[in-house]
């Protein structure tokens with residue numbers, strides 16, 4: 001089942017600082033969570049992220065699971081090339097009811113990582129084969145990305161941003177769920193908003209959406 005984790009303001013500990021850590025960290029960076037990497041050695045990319053203050057880093061070889069009680073993370077991702085250690089960490093996380101992921105142990109991890117096609121940090125499309133073939137996920141991602149770029153336009157992304165503002169306003173000003181839905185649909189299908197977005201007049205498109213909301217009865 002593909003779900004979206006809410007990691008807002010949570011601490012995520014990543015053990016290991018190699019290739020796999022890089023992949024997991026780059027997904028986490030989009031989540032507005034704190035990231036602490038603990039690893040005895042780190043790749044250039046991980047070092048750069050530390051220098052840019054995007055992540056915290058502890059250069060340390062993990063030998064036991066004391067870091068769990070020390071940092072009390074919400075989630076633990078272990079990416080070391082030491083299978084025994086990864087296993088020890090995932091077992092301890094489970095005992096402590098902490099969400100856990102191990103790069104070499106999909107069966108015992110609490111979640112999986114699909115291949116993600118991202119549009120402007122606004123739309124994410126996931127490709128997943130249920131662990132059958134990561135390489136095929138990668139291939140299908142590359143194929144789909146080209147086709148989807150034709151389908152999903154800048155205008156769609158702008159409309160999503162307008163809808164975000166409009167939904168907040170609608171939740172405060174229109175009490176009925178059915179009416180809110182109708183009003184938001186009207187904004188999506190409004191020709192004037194559509195044209196303003198196409199002309200790059202995003203502020204005016206937002207204003208027009210708010211006018212529709214204000215006049216809704």
Ligand SMILES: C[C@@]1(CC(=O)O)C2=NC(=C\c3[nH]c(c(CCC(=O)O)c3CC(=O)O)Cc3[nH]c(c(CC(=O)O)c3CCC(=O)O)/C=C3\N/C(=C\2)[C@@H](CCC(=O)O)[C@]3(C)CC(=O)O)/[C@H]1CCC(=O)O
Nearest residue numbers: 106111112113114115128129130131132133134135137138
């Ligand atoms: C899609 C993607 C997303 C991402 O990683 O973010 C992803 N793997 C990617 C690439 C990739 N990974 C591997 C290869 C080499 C070929 C091969 O082995 O097949 C390639 C291809 C390449 O690199 O070219 C090796 C590998 N992968 C896993 C294991 C462990 C095991 O199977 O036990 C091993 C063996 C390690 C070893 O041999 O030591 C396990 C998983 N990999 C998953 C995701 C999950 C299932 C996803 C699904 O079913 O769709 C799962 C189950 C992990 C999970 O639970 O999250 C990303 C491409 C996306 C992109 O590039 O955008």
Ligand SMILES: NC(=O)c1ccc[n+]([C@@H]2O[C@H](COP(=O)([O-])OP(=O)(O)OC[C@H]3O[C@@H](n4cnc5c(N)ncnc54)[C@H](O)[C@@H]3O)[C@@H](O)[C@H]2O)c1
Nearest residue numbers: 016017018019020021039040041061062079080081103104
């Ligand atoms: N899920 C996937 O898609 C996928 C893909 C490739 C590899 N893997 C698996 O992920 C694991 C890691 O692969 P990688 O390519 O990132 O390896 P890597 O060698 O690039 O990185 C391993 C990192 O772990 C650190 N480390 C090792 N022992 C440690 C310890 N005791 N304490 C702290 N840090 C320690 C190393 O310093 C290094 O930074 C492998 O077990 C591999 O089988 C999974």
